[in-house]
Amino acid sequence: MEPVRILMVDDEEDLELLVRQRFRRRIRKGEFEFLFAHNGKEALAKLEENPDIRLVLSDINMPVMDGLTLLGQLEGVNPEIRAVIISAYGDMENIRTAMNRGAFDFVTKPIDFNDLSITIDKTVKHIDTLQQALQNRDRLVALKQELEVARHVQTSSLPEALPEGDDFDIGAVMTPAREIGGDFYDFFQIDDYRMGLVIADVSDKGVPAALITMVTRALLKSAANRHDSPGACLAEVNEFLSQDNDACMFVTLFYGVLDFRDGCLRYSNGGHNPPRIIRADGAVEGLDPTGDLALGVFAGHGFKEREISVAVGDTLFLYTDGITEACNPVNDEYGEGRLDDLLGRIGAQPSQNVVRGAVESVEKFADGAAQFDDMTCLTLRLKALRQAADTT
Numbered sequence: 001m002e003p004v005r006i007l008m009v010d011d012e013e014d015l016e017l018l019v020r021q022r023f024r025r026r027i028r029k030g031e032f033e034f035l036f037a038h039n040g041k042e043a044l045a046k047l048e049e050n051p052d053i054r055l056v057l058s059d060i061n062m063p064v065m066d067g068l069t070l071l072g073q074l075e076g077v078n079p080e081i082r083a084v085i086i087s088a089y090g091d092m093e094n095i096r097t098a099m100n101r102g103a104f105d106f107v108t109k110p111i112d113f114n115d116l117s118i119t120i121d122k123t124v125k126h127i128d129t130l131q132q133a134l135q136n137r138d139r140l141v142a143l144k145q146e147l148e149v150a151r152h153v154q155t156s157s158l159p160e161a162l163p164e165g166d167d168f169d170i171g172a173v174m175t176p177a178r179e180i181g182g183d184f185y186d187f188f189q190i191d192d193y194r195m196g197l198v199i200a201d202v203s204d205k206g207v208p209a210a211l212i213t214m215v216t217r218a219l220l221k222s223a224a225n226r227h228d229s230p231g232a233c234l235a236e237v238n239e240f241l242s243q244d245n246d247a248c249m250f251v252t253l254f255y256g257v258l259d260f261r262d263g264c265l266r267y268s269n270g271g272h273n274p275p276r277i278i279r280a281d282g283a284v285e286g287l288d289p290t291g292d293l294a295l296g297v298f299a300g301h302g303f304k305e306r307e308i309s310v311a312v313g314d315t316l317f318l319y320t321d322g323i324t325e326a327c328n329p330v331n332d333e334y335g336e337g338r339l340d341d342l343l344g345r346i347g348a349q350p351s352q353n354v355v356r357g358a359v360e361s362v363e364k365f366a367d368g369a370a371q372f373d374d375m376t377c378l379t380l381r382l383k384a385l386r387q388a389a390d391t392t
Contacts, residue, residue: 003033004124005050009043009058009070010036010086022113032120040065040073047077054080054127055120060087060094068094071101080130082123086111162352163187167260167384168195171351174376175322175359182209182251183320183376186217188224193261193386196224199272199318199378200253203294209249216241216251216295230255230268231303234295238270238303241296250296254318260386263310268303270295273321276340278347280313284340315347315381317354322373326362329369334362351379 008019016036026032035050037043039062047053056074060067067085074081085098085106095106104123107116162170172185182202190196198220202209219240223233234255241251254275256267267287271294274286290304310316319339326334339358346357355377362375 002052003027003030004055005033005035005053006055006057006120007035007037007043007046007050007053009038009040009056009062009067011038011059011062023117039063040067040070043070044073044077047074047081051078053078054082055123056081056083057086057116057120058083060085060098068098068101071098071103075102080127082127084119084123163189167382167386169351169381169383171353171355171379172377173352173355173359174374175363176374182213183322183374184213184217185318185376185378186221187378187380188221190224190257193388194257194259195380196221197256197258197316197318197378197380198253199275199320199376200251201272201320201322201374201376203248203250203252212241212249212251216253220253220255224257228257229305230257230266231290231305234268234270234292234303235301238295238297238301239299242299250294252294256316258310258316258380258382260382261388263312263314263382263385264307265310265316266305266307268292268305270303273319273324275319276317276343277308277310278315278317278343280311280348282344282347284343284347286336310382312382312384315351315354315379317343317347317358318378319358320374320376322371322375323358323362323377325373326366326371326375327369328365328367334365338365351381354379 008015019034020027023032023034027034035046035053037046041064043056043058058067058070071083071085074083082104083102085095085103086109087095087106088109098106104126105119107119162172170187174183174185184200186196186198188196198217200213200216202212202216216237219237220233223236227233227236234253251270252272253270254267254272256265258265269287269290270292274289277285277287279285287308288306290306292303293301324334324336324339338361342358342361343354346354349357358377359375
């Protein structure tokens, strides 16, 4: 630990020897290091030469530049320096002036070195507390900047607008929590008849999660251009995310391909929450899992796939665990049961109303309790089947 550097400013010639004598033990222990000046002008020169001085002990009445003038210039030299004024007891008017100009404390002459030692310790403790507060402030500013970057990256990775079509209705929403997570959703047209639907959640928070979000989204769209199989797409993305994954970040991801000609949804689920299908009659079903791990955990994993028939009037509801794992003030979770009950009641509404209704229901349940995960939903209702082009 570095010694506390203290500048003593006094025109008494014998004071330096006296201070070194009285504080010799603490100087030998490396607690204090004293520097000396005989007036304010010399003190400013010492401060310029030694920017790590943290405490100034200064007399008031000195030649060339007095202590009050020196005190007025310390703020411009280093606003973190603290000053203790040393002056005769009868000079209380100047002492009050010094305190009004920012002196931290004062001691009177003749100097009581026990009192001086206590005053120095108190002032150093104050300086340490102040510096810790400044460091905490700087860390908070840096954290806020990082979160703003992460928030921008996360939101920029989402589709800019919801697609419109006569045969489908899409709704999507992402409500960020206090911490920036790695939720994202996506949808993209594969060809004239098929649409890809994606929802995912990255395990980490902040900028790293936001960057993985962007990478995963780009990789999956690229894989979808080369593979018809959702399982093959997830396997390709998994291989990339598993390479050199020292941070052990992983992504839970559901990817489905809906064929508008017959309503067949082929899908693969990498450890994500099972989406729901809301039938036209209001029945709510969970899509069967494929039994696969999250992406980025193990290279070489073969992802399986399943398929389900989506009829006209049915609605697909994809979501992240920020929905079902949201907690209220007594730490109860919203849960899948409440979600299924809600979807059975509002599933016939327009898709955007369904996702907004889900988030509003969770927020009402949470009753103001802070949430630490994003709430993300993606909904698609099949309104009609498409006729395949006649190739004869």
